[in-house]
Amino acid sequence: GIQVEQSPPDLILQEGANSTLRCNFSDSVNNLQWFHQNPWGQLINLFYIPSGTKQNGRLSATTVATERYSLLYISSSQTTDSGVYFCAVLDNNNDMRFGAGTRLTVKP
Amino acid sequence: DTEVTQTPKHLVMGMTNKKSLKCEQHMGHRAMYWYKQKAKKPPELMFVYSYEKLSINESVPSRFSPECPNSSLLNLHLHALQPEDSALYLCASSQDKYTTQETQYFGPGTRLLVL
Numbered sequence: 361g362i363q364v365e366q367s368p369p370d371l372i373l374q375e376g377a378n379s380t381l382r383c384n385f386s387d388s389v390n391n392l393q394w395f396h397q398n399p400w401g402q403l404i405n406l407f408y409i410p411s412g413t414k415q416n417g418r419l420s421a422t423t424v425a426t427e428r429y430s431l432l433y434i435s436s437s438q439t440t441d442s443g444v445y446f447c448a449v450l451d452n453n454n455d456m457r458f459g460a461g462t463r464l465t466v467k468p
Numbered sequence: 469d470t471e472v473t474q475t476p477k478h479l480v481m482g483m484t485n486k487k488s489l490k491c492e493q494h495m496g497h498r499a500m501y502w503y504k505q506k507a508k509k510p511p512e513l514m515f516v517y518s519y520e521k522l523s524i525n526e527s528v529p530s531r532f533s534p535e536c537p538n539s540s541l542l543n544l545h546l547h548a549l550q551p552e553d554s555a556l557y558l559c560a561s562s563q564d565k566y567t568t569q570e571t572q573y574f575g576p577g578t579r580l581l582v583l
Contacts, residue, residue: 401556403574454565458510
């Protein structure tokens with residue numbers, strides 16, 4: 361089945377810093393989503409981005425489908441950005457498969 | 469409204485108990501999902517309902533029994549669980565399982581502890 365790899369596994373930042381999270385996938389995809397899981401467990405949709413670039417405030421994402429990777433950019437990070445960021449794709453059965461996540465800690 | 473609700477938020481049960489988790493959405497979605505998430509791991513798919521019919525069972529033990537009474541509701545019945553079943557159980561919905569260009573929306577989850 362499709363493999364989804366995220367890096368780095370852990371990231372610690374000082375408030376105000378910028379960061380880039382990466383998601384590599386092993387096969388072509390028609391659907392890729394980025395989620396933020398807050399410390400209470402809620403998964404929040406950030407981007408639906410099978411290709412191209414999108415921006416939403418301090419967050420932006422780029423997916424290069426031909427090279428099988430996606431990047432999530434966080435600028436001017438805040439303590440509320442802490443949590444786990446997941447990349448997820450649909451496999452051949454249209455079932456969602458998650459990467460292992462990047463655990464982000466933003467320190468004040 | 470992109471809200472998926474789940475009850476209860478927390479549940480503690482013994483290995484001989486029977487309990488149920490509930491999930492509800494009013495977005496008109498026709499696909500609903502149960503995921504299990506262990507600590508420090510990503511969510512893993514357990515069940516998918518498409519148009520109120522179970523379309524996938526990821527070889528989940530029979531002590532977990534899903535039910536989809538109508539297109540807005542999804543239940544997960546629990547019986548004779550083991551301590552290793554303690555996890556966060558997430559419900560999600562999407563417009564249609566077979567449409568690739570769409571988003572899944574997740575509920576806040578139920579934290580289950582089996583003693």
